[in-house]
Every structure is written in structure tokens, then in C-alpha cells.
Amino acid sequence: MSTEDRILNAALETVEDYTISGTRMHLIAEKAxxxxxxxxxxxxxxxxLLLALHKKVLDTCYSIRQEDVKKAGDCLEEQLDVFLKQKKKFLVEKTAYDTAEIDFWVQSRIKPKIRERMRHSFDAWRKEIRRLFEIYCPDMPEERKDRLPSMLVSLMEGATIQYHLDPEHFDVDGYFDMCREMILQAAGQPEEEA
Structure with a gap:
């Protein structure tokens, strides 16, 4: 592991323990x-350091999706599942990444560089999802192709807030199954039977 990776891993742990606002360089140094x-x-x-950490979080998010894209079938449901699986993985398996992502969102209110990166990453996320509707639902009205990606992103980010506040009372699998069902219905694509 490179020294930079060691520092970024320590920073991720520190942000998870103390939030971005509470993170100090000496705490990162101790963890590293x-x-x-x-x-x-x-x-x-x-x-x-935080900008580098933010890039690491975004890159990890993207690489998880890219791995799942390779395995997904050529249909809207399986392609949408790529996004849902990535978010579930962040929630349940890579919690530090998920909490950092939401903390960066909070920081984006006061940090212009982070706001620009967050805006860009959300825009890219919506464009990736919109591309799926262009491929699998070519007759869908353009307005709907614009709105459904925003809706899905909101549903996934809403899961972050609810899960981290009360994980014992948040059914991750059931929630994401319902998200998939809602988006497919809104897209006019019935969910495939397993």
C-alpha cells in the first residue's frame, strides 16, 4: 500500500469517527x-487531503458499479440494479464510504470546491441512469427521462439517511426492491419475475 493510500484510509476512518468537521491532521496521522x-x-x-479523500470515495463508487455492469444482463431492470447494488454495498459493507459521502454533501454547503465536485458527481450519476432510459425506453417522454434519474438518486440518498439513523428499523433489501419496482413502473417496464 502506498503512503498516500495509507493516509487516505486513515482519513476515511477518522472522518467516520469524528466527521469532516471534527477531523484534524494529527488524528489522521495517529490512525496512519x-x-x-x-x-x-x-x-x-x-x-x-479531503479533496483527495473525496476523489477516493467517488472512484470507489464508480469502480463498484463498473464491476457490476460487466455482470448485468442487457435489460433495464438488471442495469438499474447496478446502481442499487452499489448503494447497498456502500450502506452495508462500506459504511465509512457512505458516511463520508453524506458528510461531503454537508460540507458542500460551505466549501465551493467540494460543492462543485458533488454537483458534478450527482450530474454524472443522473446522466448514467438517463442513458439507460434512452437505451431501454426510447419512446419514454424526454421529461420523464430527465426526472426518473433524479428520483432514483433521491431514493438512494434517502436510504443513506434512514439507514445510518436507525439501521435496526430499516429493511435495506425491502427498500431497494421497492425502489426498483417504483422506477420500473414509472418507466413503464414491469418487473421481471425471478
Whole structure:
């Protein structure tokens, strides 16, 4: 593992433990088992380190989807499942990434660089989903092709908030099954029977 990866992994753990606002370079250095000056050698400021961490979170999100795209069948339901599976994986298996993502969203209100990256990542997410409707639902009205991706992104981000607040009372699988069903119905594509 490279030194940069070691620092970013430590930063991810620190953000999970303390939030972005509570994260300090010395806490990251402790988790990375390094002296703080070495962390500053690679990342001169907390902002530079957090921007690198944000990129790591986004890249991880994208790479998970790319792996699932290779396995997905050539139909709308399976292609939509790529997005739902990635979000479920973040929620249940890669919780630190999911909490960091929502914390970056909070920071985007006051940090223009993070806001621009978040805006860009959400836009890319919606465009990827819209492309599926263009492929599998070519006759769908354009307005609906624009709105359904936003709806799906909102449903997935809403899962983050609910799950992290009360995981014992949030049925992840049932929730995402219902998300799939709602989007397919709205797209005019009945869910395939298993």
C-alpha cells in the first residue's frame, strides 16, 4: 500500500469517527501511524487531503458499479440494479464510504470546491441512469427521462439517511426492491419475475 493510500484510509476512518468537521491532521496521522509532518508532506492542508479523500470515495463508487455492469444482463431492470447494488454495498459493507459521502454533501454547503465536485458527481450519476432510459425506453417522454434519474438518486440518498439513523428499523433489501419496482413502473417496464 502506498503512503498516500495509507493516509487516505486513515482519513476515511477518522472522518467516520469524528466527521469532516471534527477531523484534524494529527488524528489522521495517529490512525496512519505516522508523524503529522509526514502527512503534511503528502497533503499540505486538510482541504487538499479531503479533496483527495473525496476523489477516493467517488472512484470507489464508480469502480463498484463498473464491476457490476460487466455482470448485468442487457435489460433495464438488471442495469438499474447496478446502481442499487452499489448503494447497498456502500450502506452495508462500506459504511465509512457512505458516511463520508453524506458528510461531503454537508460540507458542500460551505466549501465551493467540494460543492462543485458533488454537483458534478450527482450530474454524472443522473446522466448514467438517463442513458439507460434512452437505451431501454426510447419512446419514454424526454421529461420523464430527465426526472426518473433524479428520483432514483433521491431514493438512494434517502436510504443513506434512514439507514445510518436507525439501521435496526430499516429493511435495506425491502427498500431497494421497492425502489426498483417504483422506477420500473414509472418507466413503464414491469418487473421481471425471478
Amino acid at each position: 501511524q505516522m508523524v503529522q509532518s509526514n502527512v503534511h508532506y503528502y497533503y499540505r492542508t486538510k482541504e487538499a
